[in-house]
Each structure stands twice: as C-alpha cells, then as structure tokens.
Amino acid sequence: MPTAEKVEQVSALAQKMSAAKSIFMADFTGLDVASVTELRRALRGASVEYQVVKNRLAKRAAADAGLDGLSEYLSGPTAMTFAQEDPLEPARILQKFIDNGGKLAIKSGVLDGDLLSPEQVKQLALLPTRDELIVKLMGSVRGPLYGLEGVLSGLLRGLVGTLAALEESRRDDDGGGGD
Numbered sequence: 001m002p003t004a005e006k007v008e009q010v011s012a013l014a015q016k017m018s019a020a021k022s023i024f025m026a027d028f029t030g031l032d033v034a035s036v037t038e039l040r041r042a043l044r045g046a047s048v049e050y051q052v053v054k055n056r057l058a059k060r061a062a063a064d065a066g067l068d069g070l071s072e073y074l075s076g077p078t079a080m081t082f083a084q085e086d087p088l089e090p091a092r093i094l095q096k097f098i099d100n101g102g103k104l105a106i107k108s109g110v111l112d113g114d115l116l117s118p119e120q121v122k123q124l125a126l127l128p129t130r131d132e133l134i135v136k137l138m139g140s141v142r143g144p145l146y147g148l149e150g151v152l153s154g155l156l157r158g159l160v161g162t163l164a165a166l167e168e169s170r171r172d173d174d175g176g177g178g179d
Contacts, residue, residue, distance in 0.1 A: 010064065014060075017062060017067055020084065022090060022112075024094060024108075025079070025080050025081075025106070025108050026081075026106050027078065028077050028079045039094075039097050043093055046085075047083075047086075048081050048084075049084075050079060051081075058078065059071045062074070081094065096125075106122070109121045
C-alpha cells in the first residue's frame with residue numbers, strides 16, 4: 001500500500017509533467033557533485049527545474065499525466081528537467097554540458113506531448129534561440145529596406161544633379177547672349 005508521502009510525490013511530479021512545456025530525461029551516472037551543481041546552476045538561470053526522480057514513482061506520475069510512453073525510458077539513474085518558459089532551452093543547456101565533457105546521457109524528451117529520441121533532443125539543441133531568429137528576421141527585413149533607401153537617394157541625387165545642370169545651362173544662355 002502506498003504511503004501518503006509517496007502519493008503526494010507522485011501527484012506533485014504528475015502536476016510538474018502536465019504543466020511543463022517540455023521535459024527532458026537524462027542518465028546522470030558518473031557525475032560528481034561539482035558537475036551536478038554547475039548543471040543545476042545553468043538550468044536554474046534559464047528557469048528550468050532539475051529533479052532526480054525515482055523511476056517507479058515517475059512511471060506512475062507519467063501515467064497520471066497522460067505520458068505513458070515515458071515508462072520505457074525510466075530505468076537506471078534518471079534526472080528530469082521541466083521547462084516552464086522556453087521549451088528548447090533545457091535541451092541546449094544539457095547538450096552544451098555534454099559537449100563540454102559532462103558525463104550525462106540524454107535518454108528522451110517530451111515536447112508538445114510528443115516523445116523524442118536522444119537524437120531528436122540533440123537536433124533541438126542545435127536550433128537557434130528565439131532571440132537569434134528575431135535578429136535574423138530583422139536583418140532580412142532591413143536589408144531590402146536599406147537597398148530601397150539607396151536606390152531612392154540615388155534617384156534624388158540624380159534629379160538634383162539634373163536640375164542643377166539645367167539651371168546652370170539657363171544661366172549661361174541668359175547671361176552669355178545679352179552683352
């Protein structure tokens with residue numbers, strides 16, 4: 001019979017799973033305390049929660065949250081990240097940690113209710129951030145505008161030059177023939 005404490009843990013974990021924009025699971029075997037602290041700090045800075053879970057309780061919570069596909073990935077040491085804001089930021093942070101020599105293995109992830117393989121999580125980590133995409137979009141919009149500005153100012157310079165030449169030729173015609 002489950003204890004009240006375990007029922008509460010399952011309920012809290014199911015609520016986190018349901019509320020999260022994305023969930024990523026990793027095997028943290030071989031991580032020392034300093035590495036875990038560094039990883040937690042990086043995740044916390046991005047408003048991402050990191051939690052080591054008991055697989056048996058996590059399986060029940062996943063079932064309660066409607067994420068039955070997670071069960072196959074809940075074996076061995078498991079840590080989960082829960083993103084409340086940017087759904088891809090945990091994948092970026094975890095992948096960066098791995099790329100910098102962190103002993104972490106991504107097991108799976110959930111994004112918009114879809115189960116992701118470790119390879120898909122890695123591909124998500126390579127996508128540009130929202131801010132980077134906005135900067136690229138603004139650059140794409142600004143380029144043609146600058147080109148249009150250049151063309152229009154060139155036309156205006158040409159028009160001003162033509163008018164100045166026309167005025168100069170009329171002055172020469174008026175001033176030169178009257179003496």
